[in-house]
Amino acid sequence: MTLAIDRLIRRLDAIGQLGPNDRLALQSLPVQYASYQRQDVIIEEGAEPTTACLVIDGFVHRSKLLPNGHRQIFSLHMPGDLPDLHGLYLKTMDHSLVATSACKLALIHHSAIRGLLRASESLTALLWRDTILDSAAFRAWMLMIGQAEADTRMAHLFCELYVRADAVGLVSNDSFPLPVSQIDLADMLGISAVHANRTLQDIRGAGLLNYEKGVVTILRWAELQELAQFDPQYLHLRDDDEVKSVVGL
Amino acid sequence: MTLAIDRLIRRLDAIGQLGPNDRLALQSLPVQYASYQRQDVIIEEGAEPTTACLVIDGFVHRSKLLPNGHRQIFSLHMPGDLPDLHGLYLKTMDHSLVATSACKLALIHHSAIRGLLRASESLTALLWRDTILDSAAFRAWMLMIGQAEADTRMAHLFCELYVRADAVGLVSNDSFPLPVSQIDLADMLGISAVHANRTLQDIRGAGLLNYEKGVVTILRWAELQELAQFDPQYLHLRDDDEVKSVVGL
DNA sequence: CGTTGTGTTGACAAGAGTCAATGGCAGTGG
DNA sequence: CCACTGCCATTGACTCTTGTCAACACAACG
Numbered sequence: 001m002t003l004a005i006d007r008l009i010r011r012l013d014a015i016g017q018l019g020p021n022d023r024l025a026l027q028s029l030p031v032q033y034a035s036y037q038r039q040d041v042i043i044e045e046g047a048e049p050t051t052a053c054l055v056i057d058g059f060v061h062r063s064k065l066l067p068n069g070h071r072q073i074f075s076l077h078m079p080g081d082l083p084d085l086h087g088l089y090l091k092t093m094d095h096s097l098v099a100t101s102a103c104k105l106a107l108i109h110h111s112a113i114r115g116l117l118r119a120s121e122s123l124t125a126l127l128w129r130d131t132i133l134d135s136a137a138f139r140a141w142m143l144m145i146g147q148a149e150a151d152t153r154m155a156h157l158f159c160e161l162y163v164r165a166d167a168v169g170l171v172s173n174d175s176f177p178l179p180v181s182q183i184d185l186a187d188m189l190g191i192s193a194v195h196a197n198r199t200l201q202d203i204r205g206a207g208l209l210n211y212e213k214g215v216v217t218i219l220r221w222a223e224l225q226e227l228a229q230f231d232p233q234y235l236h237l238r239d240d241d242e243v244k245s246v247v248g249l
Numbered sequence: 250m251t252l253a254i255d256r257l258i259r260r261l262d263a264i265g266q267l268g269p270n271d272r273l274a275l276q277s278l279p280v281q282y283a284s285y286q287r288q289d290v291i292i293e294e295g296a297e298p299t300t301a302c303l304v305i306d307g308f309v310h311r312s313k314l315l316p317n318g319h320r321q322i323f324s325l326h327m328p329g330d331l332p333d334l335h336g337l338y339l340k341t342m343d344h345s346l347v348a349t350s351a352c353k354l355a356l357i358h359h360s361a362i363r364g365l366l367r368a369s370e371s372l373t374a375l376l377w378r379d380t381i382l383d384s385a386a387f388r389a390w391m392l393m394i395g396q397a398e399a400d401t402r403m404a405h406l407f408c409e410l411y412v413r414a415d416a417v418g419l420v421s422n423d424s425f426p427l428p429v430s431q432i433d434l435a436d437m438l439g440i441s442a443v444h445a446n447r448t449l450q451d452i453r454g455a456g457l458l459n460y461e462k463g464v465v466t467i468l469r470w471a472e473l474q475e476l477a478q479f480d481p482q483y484l485h486l487r488d489d490d491e492v493k494s495v496v497g498l
Numbered sequence: 499c500g501t502t503g504t505g506t507t508g509a510c511a512a513g514a515g516t517c518a519a520t521g522g523c524a525g526t527g528g
Numbered sequence: 529c530c531a532c533t534g535c536c537a538t539t540g541a542c543t544c545t546t547g548t549c550a551a552c553a554c555a556a557c558g
Contacts, residue, residue, distance in 0.1 A: 064388070067478050070396035074388050086385075089378040094385055094483040121367065128377050129338040135384030136335075136343055138391060139313070139323050145395045146439030147319035149545070181504065190395030192547050197506065229316050234343040398513070430536065441515050446538060 004031050004106035007168075008054055011080030012126055014167045014237055015133060022123045025116055031106040036060075036099035038179075043097040049087045051107040055079050058103025059179055063187065064095040073188040075137060076100065076161065076180070080168045086131050088113060101179035101214075133236055140234045145190040148229070150199045153189045155228035158209060162218055163232050174221075179214040203227075253280050253355035256417075257303055260329030261375055263416045263486055264382060271372045274365055280355040285309075285348035287428075292346040298336045300356040304328050307352025308428055312436065313344040322437040324386060325349065325410065325429070329417045335380050337362060350428035350463075382485055389483045394439040397478070399448045402438045404477035407458060411467055412481050423470075428463040452476075 005027050012018050012026075031054070036042055043049050045064060053060070055077050062083060063073040074095065077083040084097055088110055117124045140160070144153045165176035186196035203209060208224040210217040218224060254276050261267050261275075280303070285291055292298050294313060302309070304326050311332060312322040323344065326332040333346055337359055366373045389409070393402045414425035435445035452458060457473040459466040467473060 062388075064392055066392065066396050072392040072395040074391055086381045089374060089381050090385070090485055092482065092485070094485070095388060117373075118370065124366075124373065125338060128380070131377070131384070132335045132338050132380055135380070135387055136339070138384055138387035139311075139344060142323055142387060142391050142394060143313055143315065143321045145391060146321040146436075147315050182506095183504075187395075193504090194506085194548080195546055197504095198546095201506085233341065236339055236341070236343070431538095432536080442536095443516080443538085444514055447514095450538085 002027075002031070004033070004054055004056055005029065007056055007080040008082070008106075010168055011082075012130070014080075016126045016129055018126065019122055022120055022126070025120060025123065029108055029112055029116070031108050033104060033106055035104050036102065038099055038101050040099040041096055042099060042105070043084060043087075043093055045093055045096045047093045048091055049084065049093065049110075051109050052085050052087055052113060053083055053097065054106040054108060055081045055083065056104040056106055059100035059177075060097060060103055060105070061100045061184070061188075062095050062097055071187045072190065073184060074141070075134070076188065078161075078165060078168060078170060082127075082130060085127060086134070100184060136234045136236060141188075150189065150191050150195055151202055152228055153191070154185070154196070154199050154203060155208065155224050156230055157185075157188060158203075158216060158218075159225055159228045159230035159232075160235070162216070162221075163235060163237070167235075167237050173217075174219075175215055175217040177214060178211070178216045251276075251280065253282070253303055253305055254278065256305055256329040257331070257355075259417055260331075261379070263329075265375045265378055267375065268371055271369055271375070274369060274372065278357055278361055278365070280357050282353060283356055284353050285351065287348055287350050289348040290345055291348060291354070292333060292336075292342055294342055294345045296342045297340055298333065298342065298359075300358050301334050301336060301362060302332055302346065303355040303357060304330045304332065305353040305355055308349035308426075309346060309352055309354070310349045310433070310437075311344050311346055320436045321439065322433060323390070324383070325437065327410075327414060327417060327419060331376075331379060334376060335383070349433060385483045385485060390437075399438065399440050399444055400451055401477055402440070403434070403445070403448050403452060404457065404473050405479055406434075406437060407452075407465060407467075408474055408477045408479035408481075409484070411465070411470075412484060412486070416484075416486050422466075423468075424464055424466040426463060427460070427465045 009018060009023060009026060033056070042053065042060060057079055059076060059078055060083055061073045061076045063071050065071050075083065087093065113127075117127070137160075144156050148156065161178060162171065162176060165171050170176045182196050182200065183193045185200070186193040189196060191199070200211065204211065208220050208227065210219060258267060258272060258275060282305070291302065291309060306328055308325060308327055309332055310322045310325045312320050314320050324332065336342065362376075366376070386409075393405050397405065410427060411420065411425060414420050419425045431445050431449065432442045434449070435442040438445060440448070449460065453460065457469050457476065459468060
């Protein structure tokens with residue numbers, strides 16, 4: 001089994017039930033690999049992609065610029081994610097897909113995916129579900145950006161990333177990689193870079209976590225969750241068995 | 250043809266191509282009607298719905314409360330919209346669906362929809378696309394809430410609603426109904442009610458629009474669009490023919 | 499060894515939130 | 529028909545979170 005498909009299967013297994021037939025079908029998917037450097041634009045706003053990306057290594061994000069130069073990052077994607085599956089049903093990209101860090105992707109032609117969908121009702125449901133979980137994450141981010149103050153927002157982001165990283169096996173010893181600049185962080189949270197820096201210092205100073213050299217280490221999960229008002233239900237991981245175990249941690 | 254299906258067909262025709270077979274299939278959908286008063290909770294966060302809603306008359310919104318009592322409204326839905334189609338693939342609602350005004354809905358059992366999906370590949374694509382457009386709208390709201398100031402945000406909201414209302418035939422003489430309190434408005438934009446009031450006064454004062462008795466009248470579309478930095482591309486209405494004509498207006 | 503991007507800090511400005519009070523208006527019930 | 533009630537819109541005064549500007553340290557890199 002290729003690395004790419006392994007990642008994808010792990011991801012789909014985390015959000016639903018993957019039957020043996022679907023597993024086989026996925027393994028026969030033709031993929032093409034591509035590598036990107038930090039800041040590389042993978043798919044630009046306005047483009048009309050014919051492939052979907054699967055993240056193999058590294059991180060990517062989706063973002064959009066306002067005419068005044070302000071950038072909002074909508075989502076951050078880690079290995080196993082399909083960050084632009086929605087491209088299947090959108091002619092034109094309304095935002096860009098960018099390499100957050102150096103990363104490796106697998107490109108899968110839309111036609112190949114459509115073939116899978118025709119063949120498997122259950123896989124259609126699972127991939128559709130994936131795009132729906134995507135929008136659930138948007139709602140959670142919107143809630144934070146719109147209604148919470150900077151420290152809560154930031155804590156919430158760390159909580160989400162921790163749980164998601166755990167779901168795809170990226171956590172060890174309460175640590176996970178987060179190769180992201182403070183500027184990126186600021187643009188995810190809708191605050192200025194200066195304020196992001198100060199907020200991060202507050203959270204670090206409170207002993208809730210460490211974040212050095214691109215690695216986050218959770219120190220006080222319960223308190224971090226409390227500050228973040230974090231409820232992982234919106235991630236709908238396996239609707240909800242696995243999530244519970246992580247959170248009780 | 251029932252009113253409900255008429256609305257739905259109009260909506261689906263606005264976002265894609267609806268074939269004659271699909272049209273027939275939709276017309277055979279069994280629906281059940283329900284009416285709600287302003288502020289009624291249609292589906293509560295945490296519920297596990299077995300039907301999907303189609304808005305027939307009036308407005309509904311999706312929202313979520315933070316423990317501190319702050320509310321974010323994620324989306325506002327008008328006749329023709331399917332505000333909780335995502336419930337098809339989510340076990341538990343992570344937010345609430347609420348009646349913004351008195352409204353009338355058609356309830357369609359998930360099982361009936363699943364039947365349609367099995368029978369029609371093209372309808373699957375179209376409904377999937379609908380949920381994807383939903384998340385495109387989330388991105389646009391997130392961009393505004395995160396990166397724009399209050400006046401731009403509010404102008405953008407009015408622009409979006411104007412174009413969407415037009416797409417389903419709710420606009421006449423540059424006016425469309427918007428039965429929403431300023432408190433609701435504030436919670437859509439992520440600002441306080443007091444600030445929403447002042448911002449609205451600014452926009453009215455600049456002569457960009459009128460908003461009285463639940464009816465918005467656009468007075469200076471070009472300038473409103475300019476203030477909002479509004480680009481309707483993200484609505485993906487028919488990818489993009491119809492949109493162009495509205496905007497050139 | 500300069501260049502560049504990032505992280506950090508201080509000082510200041512400004513957008514937005516909070517609190518409180520008022521007036522209008524619709525609905526209710528005597 | 530008239531108090532009474534509640535919700536909403538509006539306004540003023542004040543506070544506070546956050547943004548902006550500017551400077552500097554530091555590390556990575558060619």
